[in-house]
Amino acid sequence: MNWIEKYIEILQCPYCRGDLYLDKDKNKLICKKCGKVYDIIDGIPILLRY
Numbered sequence: 001m002n003w004i005e006k007y008i009e010i011l012q013c014p015y016c017r018g019d020l021y022l023d024k025d026k027n028k029l030i031c032k033k034c035g036k037v038y039d040i041i042d043g044i045p046i047l048l049r050y
């Protein structure tokens, strides 16, 4: 288990504060609420507004 899976519950979407889930196939985090997709680069989720 990598750290993202361990801490997924405390990560939240920077736009809407919604919960995120990990798409392991695409290696991305996706917001359950607004559907925004965040890349994971070298194991670090990029949770930035841009």
Ligand SMILES: [Zn+2]
Residues within 6 Å of the ligand: 013, 014, 015, 016, 017, 018, 031, 032, 033, 034, 035, 036
């Ligand atoms: Zn969101």
